[in-house]
Amino acid sequence: MTASLTYDAIVLGAGVAGLTAGTRLAEDGARVCVLAKGVGSTHLAPGTIDVLGYEPARVDEPGAVLPGFVAAHPEHPYALIGVDAIAPALKWFATRIERGPQPGYRYMGGLERNHLLPTAVGAVRPSALVPETMAAGEIASPAPVCVVGARVLRDFHASLCAANLLRAGVEARAVELELDVGRPEANALGLARRFDAPAFRAAFAARLLPLLRSGERVALPAIVGLSDPHGAWSDLEHRLGRPVFEIPTLPPSAPGIRVYNAVRAALRAAGGRLVLGAEVLGAERDGDRINAVRAHSSGHDTVYGARWFVLATGGFASGAIELGSDWQARETVLGLPLRGMPATGEQRFTADYFGPQPMSTVGVAVDSSLLAQGTENVFVAGAALPGAVPWREGSGEGIALASGNFVAQAVQEREGAAATA
Amino acid sequence: MTEIQSHEELRSSLDHCVKCTICETVCPVSNVTPLFPGPKYAGPQAERFRVHGQPPEESSVDYCSGCGLCTMSCPQGVKIAELNAHARYAVKQRKGVSLRDRLITRPTVLGRLGTPVAPLANAIVRFRPARVLGERLLGVHRDAPVPPFAGRTFRAWARRHQGPSNGTKVVYFHGCGTEYYEPDVGEKVVAVLEHNGYRVEIPKQDCCGLPLQSSGLFDDARKYVLRLARALAPHARDGTLIVGNATSCTLMLKREAREILGLEHDPDLEIVSRQTYDICELLLELHERGDLRTDFQPVEEVVAYHAPCQQQGHWIGKPALELLSLVPGLDVRELDARCCGIAGTYGLKREKYQIAMDAGADLFDQVARSGAELVACDSETCRWQIEHGTHRRSVHPIELLHQAYRL
Numbered sequence: 001m002t003a004s005l006t007y008d009a010i011v012l013g014a015g016v017a018g019l020t021a022g023t024r025l026a027e028d029g030a031r032v033c034v035l036a037k038g039v040g041s042t043h044l045a046p047g048t049i050d051v052l053g054y055e056p057a058r059v060d061e062p063g064a065v066l067p068g069f070v071a072a073h074p075e076h077p078y079a080l081i082g083v084d085a086i087a088p089a090l091k092w093f094a095t096r097i098e099r100g101p102q103p104g105y106r107y108m109g110g111l112e113r114n115h116l117l118p119t120a121v122g123a124v125r126p127s128a129l130v131p132e133t134m135a136a137g138e139i140a141s142p143a144p145v146c147v148v149g150a151r152v153l154r155d156f157h158a159s160l161c162a163a164n165l166l167r168a169g170v171e172a173r174a175v176e177l178e179l180d181v182g183r184p185e186a187n188a189l190g191l192a193r194r195f196d197a198p199a200f201r202a203a204f205a206a207r208l209l210p211l212l213r214s215g216e217r218v219a220l221p222a223i224v225g226l227s228d229p230h231g232a233w234s235d236l237e238h239r240l241g242r243p244v245f246e247i248p249t250l251p252p253s254a255p256g257i258r259v260y261n262a263v264r265a266a267l268r269a270a271g272g273r274l275v276l277g278a279e280v281l282g283a284e285r286d287g288d289r290i291n292a293v294r295a296h297s298s299g300h301d302t303v304y305g306a307r308w309f310v311l312a313t314g315g316f317a318s319g320a321i322e323l324g325s326d327w328q329a330r331e332t333v334l335g336l337p338l339r340g341m342p343a344t345g346e347q348r349f350t351a352d353y354f355g356p357q358p359m360s361t362v363g364v365a366v367d368s369s370l371l372a373q374g375t376e377n378v379f380v381a382g383a384a385l386p387g388a389v390p391w392r393e394g395s396g397e398g399i400a401l402a403s404g405n406f407v408a409q410a411v412q413e414r415e416g417a418a419a420t421a
Numbered sequence: 422m423t424e425i426q427s428h429e430e431l432r433s434s435l436d437h438c439v440k441c442t443i444c445e446t447v448c449p450v451s452n453v454t455p456l457f458p459g460p461k462y463a464g465p466q467a468e469r470f471r472v473h474g475q476p477p478e479e480s481s482v483d484y485c486s487g488c489g490l491c492t493m494s495c496p497q498g499v500k501i502a503e504l505n506a507h508a509r510y511a512v513k514q515r516k517g518v519s520l521r522d523r524l525i526t527r528p529t530v531l532g533r534l535g536t537p538v539a540p541l542a543n544a545i546v547r548f549r550p551a552r553v554l555g556e557r558l559l560g561v562h563r564d565a566p567v568p569p570f571a572g573r574t575f576r577a578w579a580r581r582h583q584g585p586s587n588g589t590k591v592v593y594f595h596g597c598g599t600e601y602y603e604p605d606v607g608e609k610v611v612a613v614l615e616h617n618g619y620r621v622e623i624p625k626q627d628c629c630g631l632p633l634q635s636s637g638l639f640d641d642a643r644k645y646v647l648r649l650a651r652a653l654a655p656h657a658r659d660g661t662l663i664v665g666n667a668t669s670c671t672l673m674l675k676r677e678a679r680e681i682l683g684l685e686h687d688p689d690l691e692i693v694s695r696q697t698y699d700i701c702e703l704l705l706e707l708h709e710r711g712d713l714r715t716d717f718q719p720v721e722e723v724v725a726y727h728a729p730c731q732q733q734g735h736w737i738g739k740p741a742l743e744l745l746s747l748v749p750g751l752d753v754r755e756l757d758a759r760c761c762g763i764a765g766t767y768g769l770k771r772e773k774y775q776i777a778m779d780a781g782a783d784l785f786d787q788v789a790r791s792g793a794e795l796v797a798c799d800s801e802t803c804r805w806q807i808e809h810g811t812h813r814r815s816v817h818p819i820e821l822l823h824q825a826y827r828l
């Protein structure tokens with residue numbers, strides 16, 4: 001198939017891993033196009049950067065625990081990428097947020113110590129890097145918490161959150177406020193847009209202030225601004241005269257969309273292209289080399305040629321890896337071999353849903369440089385990688401950022417080597 | 422393909438919906454009005470309760486503008502916008518279609534009536550009391566950006582135009598906007614194509630039926646689009662590419678008519694949809710093969726670029742951005758707003774005008790902050806809405822290439 005468009009590198013997938021790899025490649029001077037069937041998981045994710053939360057005991061100092069964790073899990077992406085590549089990847093992300101379209105908005109923390117933040121049901125979740133708008137939620141902080149809910153936001157129950165925080169030893173209570181948004185119910189995104197407006201915030205703060213007790217910090221669902229979260233959050237702290245923090249909600253996730261908008265802006269600023277709706281249907285292979293991929297577009301397909309490809313299409317949840325009715329799993333975009341599948345005839349699932357599942361570490365087979373097995377120019381990043389159980393380890397964003405940066409560097413090294421050869 | 426078959430095919434995409442609400446986050450309409458609950462609720466969610474042949478009670482789906490951004494962003498491949506189009510059609514079948522929606526959705530009829538009396542027609546369009554009366558009687562909002570007739574047609578120019586007798590043949594699908602309102606854009610498209618070695622043929626053609634489809638008049642839309650397909654198919658079958666500058670109309674030919682009007686298996690429309698190209702898509706592929714003429718003179722201008730929803734619906738990225746970056750001196754600033762709000766005839770309607778302006782507010786604000794006095798945009802109704810909302814000139818990207826070529 002003759003390529004209608006050619007780039008230096010094509011990235012498949014627009015989640016954190018795909019956008020990171022695409023942006024890093026573009027920043028290093030490559031002509032890059034990110035092809036994606038649709039928007040990635042950012043719009044569903046809480047917006048925190050989880051590097052290592054459990055191993056399986058809860059981790060408080062990821063930097064200290066990671067070397068031991070990697071030694072114990074030689075197949076884990078962190079083992080292939082190298083622990084010392086993680087901190088620079090977090091730094092890269094934090095600076096893209098700060099240079100992003102949300103003025104003043106920034107992330108706090110790192111590998112030294114996990115933040116321990118409350119979830120919407122009042123449980124506790126460890127995260128390495130969190131938005132400034134969530135940091136004041138630190139469970140260890142002695143200040144009592146007033147969890148503020150609104151009936152119009154049915155996805156967040158302040159009393160449930162406060163009750164569970166109390167059981168976890170945090171002095172907490174709930175307050176319900178009437179939020180007039182002109183519609184019977186609103187989702188977190190609609191409210192986040194409203195909080196971008198100073199007038200809405202002023203009215204909200206005026207109604208909330210008299211209900212607060214001295215010394216209390218305020219917990220809100222993650223609705224404090226979409227395009228100006230820093231402005232909205234600092235304004236609320238100023239008006240209420242006390243710390244305020246967000247708690248991630250059910251999708252749509254405003255903090256997650258802020259991440260997408262910021263990294264998407266960095267991709268655009270670096271000259272990288274993004275094509276949504278372009279589901280890749282097949283590839284043209286020449287032995288171990290993929291020369292082009294055919295993407296679905298309206299009317300006729302579009303063929304994209306490149307020297308390098310990054311597969312960042314995710315795992316089972318995104319449909320990038322599928323278990324068929326023949327009990328065989330396959331990678332659905334480029335048909336690459338997988339690793340981590342139990343042998344034929346062996347059990348695929350155990351009854352304990354949250355327990356260790358036989359197929360939980362399935363991913364695209366890669367060598368130590370994250371090159372997909374049987375190819376010479378396809379790298380793999382993000383949840384498509386084998387050897388990890390991100391939702392149990394609390395390592396999803398850590399893997400996405402570290403592997404996204406790693407594969408971009410790997411392409412540059414090989415391009416540099418080829419140029420001088 | 423009977424109507425039921427095409428509907429069943431769309432419904433089969435329903436079960437891929439995992440309720441993630443990503444479509445809700447990109448919907449330009451549901452984010453500015455409670456009247457439309459959003460693509461997920463009106464589409465995959467409500468569709469489960471709709472039995473074919475039993476039209477839905479609720480009519481909120483009438484407020485869907487058909488922009489298609491939900492289908493584009495859905496990571497699971499659910500045909501959300503298309504399902505909503507069918508639901509809207511079912512509501513219209515039950516409640517009937519207004520006189521307004523039967524009139525403003527026939528641009529070629531309006532064009533033939535208005536062109537000979539353009540000065541008078543345009544005076545009425547600008548005459549305030551007439552617009553207030555028009556709003557009350559016809560339901561077209563008094564402030565809606567109704568474009569002035571050009572007073573001449575593109576085809577009249579095309580008949581007199583003597584193009585080169587050799588070169589690769591290409592068929593130009595100019596669309597109603599070019600024919601009756603912006604013939605100069607059509608002339609520039611032909612000039613740019615000829616400058617790049619094409620021999621441009623302009624067969625007799627009529628509307629593609631998109632406005633009728635958007636307002637739920639599916640039978641009439643089928644008549645128009647199939648007549649157009651019959652006219653273009655002979656050229657398509659001999660391998661000739663069909664090029665258009667109106668991204669909504671080329672998308673109708675490429676995909677929307679086949680998916681929404683259940684014409685997947687019409688042989689003429691099938692070959693036409695494969696051979697149809699957007700003008701910028703064609704020129705970029707030409708450039709990839711090294712055949713695009715890049716003798717561009719400098720154009721010292723700051724221009725903001727907005728990709729219309731239905732250009733993004735081609736799922737080919739933004740070729741106009743690549744082409745404009747070839748023009749020396751041109752400072753192109755890509756906007757990332759989603760929608761100008763007009764969606765063809767949607768924003769002209771009395772009950773939807775303010776929703777359209779609210780949906781476009783983010784874009785208008787980005788234009789104001791972009792520092793650009795000129796906005797490039799591929800679709801004509803969007804250009805008129807952007808001019809209405811920002812009081813800045815809006816041009817098709819081709820016009821900037823034409824200027825850079827100094828044709």
